[in-house]
Amino acid sequence: MQHYCKNCSVYTKQKYCPLCKRKLSDKTGDNEYYPVYETKVKRRRFAQRLVLFIAIFGISTSLLINLLTNPERLWFLYVLGPVLYGVLTINHTFLSRAHTGSKVILQVISLSVMLFILDAASGSSKWSIHYVIPFLVTLATFFVTMIVLRKPMKWREYIGYMSTMVILGFLPVILFLSSWSTVLWPSAATALYALLTLIGMILFSEKTMKNEIVRRFHF
Numbered sequence: 538m539q540h541y542c543k544n545c546s547v548y549t550k551q552k553y554c555p556l557c558k559r560k561l562s563d564k565t566g567d568n569e570y571y572p573v574y575e576t577k578v579k580r581r582r583f584a585q586r587l588v589l590f591i592a593i594f595g596i597s598t599s600l601l602i603n604l605l606t607n608p609e610r611l612w613f614l615y616v617l618g619p620v621l622y623g624v625l626t627i628n629h630t631f632l633s634r635a636h637t638g639s640k641v642i643l644q645v646i647s648l649s650v651m652l653f654i655l656d657a658a659s660g661s662s663k664w665s666i667h668y669v670i671p672f673l674v675t676l677a678t679f680f681v682t683m684i685v686l687r688k689p690m691k692w693r694e695y696i697g698y699m700s701t702m703v704i705l706g707f708l709p710v711i712l713f714l715s716s717w718s719t720v721l722w723p724s725a726a727t728a729l730y731a732l733l734t735l736i737g738m739i740l741f742s743e744k745t746m747k748n749e750i751v752r753r754f755h756f
Contacts, residue, residue, distance in 0.1 A: 585628045592624045611658065618654035622647050638681060638698025645677045645705065663718065671709040671723040675730050678702040682734060699738060706731020 540561035542554040553560055596617055603613040625647045630640050649670045656665040681702055685695050709724035718724055 581632050585632050588624055588627050588632075592620050595620055614654055614658035618651035618658075622651040636694075636698070637684065638695050641677050641681055642698060642701055642705075645673050645702075649673060666709075666712055666718045667720040668723050671727040674702070674705050674709065675727050678706060678731060678734055682737075696738075699734070703731045703735045703738075706734070 540550070540552065541548055542557065542559060542561055549555055549561070551561075596613070599613040599616040603611060625643060629635060629643055633640075649665070652665040652669050656663060678699075681695060681699055685692055685699065707728050709718065710728045712718045713721055713724045
C-alpha cells in the first residue's frame with residue numbers, strides 16, 4: 538500500500554514521509570495517478586510546441602536566406618516540404634494518441650504533399666503524381682486492410698478509415714482525367730485495388746457492417 542504526503546505531494550510505501558518525516562496515514566491520495574498523467578500530457582504538449590517552433594524557425598530562416606541570396610530560384614522549397622512532413626510525423630504520429638487509422642491517412646496525405654512540393658521545386662516532371670502518390674495510396678490501403686484482417690473485431694473501429702482510403706484510391710484517376718497526370722496504369726491500378734477493397738468489405742463483412750458500408754457510400 539502506498540501512502541501519500543499532502544505536505545510534500547509524494548507517494549511512498551513507508552509510514553513516514555522521506556522528506557518531511559511526518560507520519561502518514563494508511564489512506565492514499567484521492568487522485569493517485571492523475572498527477573503522473575497530467576505531467577505526461579504537459580511534457581507531450583511542450584515537445585509538440587517545441588518541434589513546431591523549431592520548424593517555423595527553420596522554414597523562415599531558409600526563406601530569408603533564399604530571398605536575400607538567390608530570389609530567382611526558390612530552393613527553400615526543398616526545406617519546406619520535409620520540415621512540414623517532419624512536424625506532422627513527430628507531433629501526430631509519434632507524440633499524439635490519435636487513432637492508428639488517422640495516423641495512416643495523414644501520413645499518406647502529408648507525404649504526398651511533401652513529394653509534390655519537391656517535385657515542383659525540381660522542375661515539375663510530375664513523377665510524384667504519375668507513380669509515387671498512387672503507390673502510397675495503395676500501400677496505405679493494404680496496410681489498413683491487414684490490420685483489420687488480423688483483428689476482425691476492429692472492423693467497426695476502422696470502417697471510416699477504410700472508406701476514406703477507398704475514396705483516396707480513386708483520386709489518381711481523377712488527376713489523370715483532369716490532365717494533371719499523363720500516365721494511366723498507376724492510377725488505374727490504384728483505382729482497381731480500391732474498388733476490390735470496397736467489394737471485399739461488402740462481401741466478407743457482417744450484415745451490420747454491410748449496412749454501414751452501404752450507408753456511407755449511398756448504394
